Amino acid sequence: MKKRTLSIVLACAMAAVSLAGCGGGSKETTAASTEGAAAEATKATEAAGGQTTLKWSVWDIGLTTYYQPLIDAFEKEHPDVKIEMVDLGSTDYQTVLATELTGSGSDFDVVTIKDVPGYMTLVNKGVLEPLDSYIQSSGVDLTQYKGLTEQITVDGKLYELPFRNDFWVLFYNKDIFDKAGVAYPTNDMTFEQYDALARSLAVETPGQEVYGAHYHTWRSAVQLFGVLDGKNTIIDGKYEFLKPYYEMxxxxxxxxxxxxYATLKTSGLHYSGAFAQGNVAMMNMGTWFISTLMDKVRTGEYTDCTNWGIAKYPxxxxxxPGSTLATITTLGIPAKAPHKDLAWEFINFVCGKEGAEILASTGTIPAVMNSTVSDLVSSADGFPKDDGTSVEALNTSNLYLEMPVxxxxxxxxxxxxxxxxAIMSGGMSVDEGIAQMDEKVSAILAQ
Incomplete structure (x- = not known):
């Protein structure tokens, strides 16, 4: 019976496409008819099979430990739903996603949004569905996000919901400190103390190099040191405040x-690979690296950085102390998503308390944070607990978005x-680079 029903619906869909193509209507009408018929055929297929597939855009499936636990838990509660992940890669994820969503062939139901600039690009292109009506009908309490949703509201509308709220900490390799006879970093270090500590650990012996610090090639690894005082943001149009950090x-x-920097840029060395080599004493990086590090150590893939800890940002x-940068990872629904209502159910699950506890159990920092969730993070298998810094480093005092909306x-x-x-590769001096930022950003803001 199911096969007969499906055949009839598919035949009708094909007939609709054929009629649309033979009529005297416009190309837009033809395309709309074709798209509508295809959508109906897809729905009929899913109804016949008894299961709906939601396509979810992500990056770094192989490096991310929480995707599958979230999917397993949601599918267990919704046996008629299958979540299909599509990995768009991490390097140009937002660019690829924007291209996909503005094209005619995208059929994503849920999209992961990596950063604020990427979010604004999608909002400006009009390819995201406003979530306000869903939030209201589901009775979602936005106060659980502690003001984050207010910072990403655009013209009174919310197009994404946070599920991760990572912040920057200092990862350190205890073995390097122990070998050098140097005390571990503390949760209250000035940049002067941090710089002195990094210098005390560096070893330049060829073949046995030890680096006191490591800075990934992202601008945020250096520039965001300058916004920790809460007086400046990265979109002000004036950047003199960055000078001491570039000089350091x-x-x-x-x-x-x-x-x-130039060598790192050319080689494309991932920050995880740099720390895994076992010759980096300290590395400033987001808490998103915690779950990856625990997993790779646990599986035996990382053998040279098994004795690690975290400390609060200098x-x-x-x-x-405890002032740091926040970077949120969010979920949204494309304006052309085939299954918007079901996509919202998945988003509400992942971004709510249930999803938060699953994320925390993998060592990932969720957007919804309470005492239960915090305990889950620090009690996760492989999280360092006996160094006097790591557990306390999860408690922050001031959080500043890396880039405001x-x-x-x-x-x-x-x-x-x-x-x-240009600054880091030596193409410009610090003063020249700052002058260029001042001039070009001020011009953009004045438009």
Whole structure:
């Protein structure tokens, strides 16, 4: 009976397409008819099979430990739903996603949004569905996100919901400290103390190099040191406040305390690979690396950094310890999603308390944070607990979004990335790079 019903519906869909093609209507009408018929055929197929497939855009499936537990839990509660992940890669994820969503062939139901500039690009292109009506009908309490949703509301509408709220910490390799007879980092270090500590651990012996610090090639690994005082943001149009941090990192680079930026850029060395080599004493990176590190150590893939810990971010004089940068990862529904209502059910699950506890059990920091969730993170198998810093490092004092929402986010991001690359590779002096950022970003903001 199911096969007969499906055949009839598919035949009708094909007939509709044929009629649309033979009529005297416009190309738009023909396309709409074709798309509608195809959608009906898809729905009939799913109804006949008794299961609906939701397509979810992600990156780094092989490096991310929480995707499958979230899917397993949701599918257990919804046996008639199958979640299909599509990995778009991490390097150009937002660019690829924007291209997919603005094209005619995309059929994603749920999309992961990596950063604020990427979010604003999608909002400006009109390819995301506003979530406000879903949030209201489901009675979602937005206060559980502690103000994050207010920071990503655009013209009174919310197009994404956070499920992760990562923040930057200092990862460190205890074996390097132990071998050097140097005390571990503390949860209250100024940048001057941090720089001195990194220099005390560097070893330049060929073939046995030890780097006191490591800075990934992202501009955020250096520039965001400057916004921890809460007085500046990365979209102000004035960037003199970045100078001391560029000078510190470039000084370390020149003295062999950290690896050369140009070499890292050319080689494409991933930050996880750098830390896994076992010759990096400290690395500033987001808490998203915690779950990956625990998993790779547990499975035996990482053997040279098994004895690790985290500490709170270093801070400028007069800044409260525990002040750090937040970067949220969110979920949204494409405007052309085939199954919007079901997609919302998945988003509400992942971004709510149930999803938060699943994320926390893998060592991942969720957007919904409470005492239960915090305990789950620190009690996860492989999380360091006996070093005096790691558990406390999960408690933050001030969180600043890496880049606040602005309609010109993407344009500003491009300028900042170009200047960062030029400064770090030696193509420009710090003063020249700052002058370029000042001039170009101010021009963008004035448009």
């Amino acid at each position: 990192v470039l000084g370390e680079q020149e003295d062999g305390v950290c690896q050369d 801070h400028a004089d007069g800044v409260e 602005n309609a010109k986010n993407s344009e500003i991001e491009t300028v900042l990335n170009e200047a960062h690359d």
